[in-house]
Amino acid sequence: MNTVPHAAPAPIASRPTMIEFRDVHKYYGDYHALRGINATIKAGEFFSLLGPSGCGKTTLLRTIAGFEDISSGAVLIDGKHMADVPANxxxxxxxxQSYAIFPHLTVxxxxxxxxxxxxxTSAEKARRVEEALEMVGLKGYGKRAAHALSGGQRQRxxxxxxxxxxxxVLLLDEPLSALDKKMREQMQVELIRLQRQVGITFILVTHDQEEALVMSDRIAVMFEGQIAQLADPETLYRRPNSRQVANFIGVMNFLPARVLTEAAGRIAIDVQGLGQTEIDATQAPGAITGGETSVGFRPETLTMLYEGQTTTERETPGTIEEVVYYGDMTYYDVRLDGVDSPVRISMRNVFGRPVLDIGTRTRVAWSAGALVLFR
Amino acid sequence: MEEKSWWDRFRRTEAFAGYTLISPTALYALLLLVAPLATILAYSFLTDGDSVTRLVWEFTFDNYITTWTQPIYRAVMMRSLSVSMMVTAVTVILAFPVAYYVSFHVAPDRKSLWLFLITIPFWTSYLIRVFLWKVILGYNGVINSGLTSLGLIDEPLTFILYNVNSIVLTLAHAYAPFAILPIFVALEKIDRSLLEAGQDLGESRIMTFWRVTLPLAMPGVVAAVLIVLIPTIGDYVTPQLIGGGKIPMIANLIQSQMLDQDNRPLGSALAVSAMLIVTVVALAFVLLNARFLRVKK
Structure with a gap:
């Protein structure tokens, strides 16, 4: 093969720390906006703060920039306390988020x-400006008036x-939210490329879970001023530690369940509709309290079996209640026998596989390894 | 098919509706602005008569020649310009911090209260406000009697009334709200994230003000300058009352020519010349600031 050898980046855990939050609290009057944030962000990492609006993610980003004082705790950048360091x-x-392009100046x-x-020298600076414009794909736009640019160009x-x-550290406050879908997807790829090229720590604030999953090395999911879970995208998606995180990232089906026994890293559970099964302790990322609880599973971990198909996994019968056709995928809402609410199943529309009708009796194959046990 | 007259067709157009809407105002402006202006312009080319004939219908440039060559008229015109420029400078420089404070440091729900308070001086007439300054600054005025009773001075100060400084002080006070409001509006329009961006890119608050806030506030400053400069050049009341008639400005001179001297053609020529000078000064100022005014959002 004729590819250029590409050094794999050092694993995140072994990199030096760039930013550290130590029990950061922030009050606006009586409102407790940040409630004890503890986290470290590594050098050269693409880190995302993900959460619904009002969760404190932008406030946290602004404490790094120096636009927001913290009420207690400490923010460290590259090992230095930032308490008395002004933004500039x-x-x-x-x-x-608004790009804040100076309207009275040229590009x-x-x-x-x-x-x-x-x-x-000014010649040197002009060269650096030219290089920077080239890096973001705006070569030759230097003399344009700032107000004559499109949204994507302003972003660049x-x-x-x-x-x-x-x-x-580069801080990005919902930088893609003002762009249309196509432009957004293009800029996501460009931002990843740019981050690898310059090697700077990027911290992205977003409410778009897909954007965070696509771009980040690690993601901190925030709710109500606290970090609910901090993990890499795959862990967040496959092993969310609470129903709240699971609901925020992608689609998750939930079924009521009961913990029967717990021993030697194995947990025996009884799930409504699916019956008794055994899962690994790693499938319960949140602390388990025992007794009544719930399990979750992603739509793509289930498979609908067609006439005559067999499976090595467990199977449960049910009835199709809703069919949503997406072109490449079809979503089925299936009510498993003995279950109160339907579960969503996504099936790829591979060649030769028919789309089934509402009301069809079906069998659903599932595997205990795909289940996540919640508190 | 029925043939319609142009009037019937015109009556149905949007333009007709527009003209109808503006016609009372347009008529008013025509009668009270255009007609007197045209009369003044006509007068300025006529010859002065005696107390009986008043005006002689003979076309002449003499009035303009007198206006532009006699040192007294040139001196008064120059004084009008310099006083109004001083007033403008003082007013705008004092108005900017007020507008800045209201825009940047007053809580949003209190801004309208502040603007309301700023306009309170308008509740009394301009004439009364000017007269009040005379009461404050006069020979037996508030300042002098206060200082005398405190034993700080033996005789009333005479340098605080009847001079250019007191005219500037009075006019600056009278026109302050006119300067504050346009600057306030320009400051309100500035996206606050631009100021954060300025600091984020390494500039201190002061440099951010200089490089971002001030250039973006310039349209308001230019408007404030014009709003203060143009009327103060032609101010009549303040030089009369505060200047004690000893420091006439161009309006006082026009009044004296028109009424006291009964030389309407010369008074009209003075008035037309003053208007031309104001127009030239205002246009020159706008052109000098054109680069600030091009900024669009």
Whole structure:
């Protein structure tokens, strides 16, 4: 093969720490916006803060930038306490949600805004501006007026303006939310490429779980001022530690369950409709309290069996209640026998597989390994 | 098919509705603005008569020649310009911090209260406000009697009334709200994230103000300058009352030519010349600031 050898990046755990939150609290009057944030973000990591609006993710990002004072606790960047460090001397730069492009300046004046305080000749600075514009794919746009740009172009100017200063950390506050779907997907890929190219720590705030899954090395899911779970995308998706996280990321089916016994890393459970089964202790990422609880499973971990098909997995009969056709996929809501509410099953529409009708009796294959046990 | 007259067709157009809506105002403006202006313009090219004939219908440029060559008129015109420029500078420089404070430091739900308070001086007439300054600054005025009773001075201060400084002070106070409001509006329109971006990119608060806030507030500053400069050049009441008639500005001179001297053609020529000068100064100022005014959102 003729590929360029590509050094695999060091695993995240072994990298030096770039940002550390130590029991960070933030009050706005009586409102407790951040409730004891503890987390470390590693150097060169693409880190996302994910959560619904009002969960405190933007506030947390702004404490890194220095736009928000914290009520108690500590924020450290590269080992240094940031308590008395104003925003303009922190080693961070930000891409604002509104992009905050200066409307009275041209594109190159915007990109070069932060260079005034740096040394070097004006020719050198002009060259750096040109390089930064080239990096974000805006070569030749320097003389344009800022207000004449499209949304995607403004975003690129904001990126170039921040990256030209070579910050230790780039903060991105919902940078893609103002773009249309196609543009957003294109920018996601470009941001990942850019982050690998410059090697800077990126911290992204988003409410879009898909965006976070696609782009991040690790994600902190936040609810009501607290981090609910901090993990890599795959762990978050496959082993959410609470129903809340599971619901926020992708689609999750829930069924009532009861813990029977728990011994030697194995847990015996009785699930409504599925019956008795045994799962591994790693399938219960949250603490287990025993007794009445619930299990969750993703739509794609179930398979509908067609006439004459057999399976090595467990199977349970049910009736199709709803069919939603998506082209490449079909979603079925199936009520398993003996279950109160239907579960969602996604099936790829591979060639030769018919789409079934509402009311069809079917058998659903499932495996105990795909279940997640919640508190 | 019925042939319709142009009037019937015109009556149904949107333009007709528009003209109908503006016609009372347009008529009013025509009668009270255009007609007097045209009269003044016509007067300025006529010859002055005696107390009986008043006006002689003979076309002449003499009035303009007198206006532009006699040192007294030039001196008064220059004084009008310099006083109004001083007033403008003082007003705008003092108005900016007020507008900035209300826009950036007053809680959003209290801003309208502040604007309301700023407009309170308008509750009394301009004439009364100017007269009040005379009461404050006068020979037996508030300041002098206060300082005398405190034993700080033996004789009333005479330099605080009847001079250019007191005219500037009075006019600056009278026009302050006119300067505060446009600057406030311009500051309100600035996206606050731009100021955060300025600091994020390494600039201090002061440099961010200089590089971001001020350029974006310039349309408001330009408007404030014009709103203060143009009327103060032609102000009549303040030089009369506060200047004690000893420091006439161009309006006082026009009044004296028109009524006291009964030389309407010369008074009209002075008025037309003053208007031209104001137009030139205002246009020059706008052109100088054109680069600030191009900014769009």
């Amino acid at each position: 001397v922190r080693p961070t730069n930000m891409v604002f 190159e004046q915007n990109v070069g805004f932060g260079l005034r305080r740096e040394g070097g 100017v904001a990126l170039a303006r921040a990256l030209i200063l070579k910050p230790k």
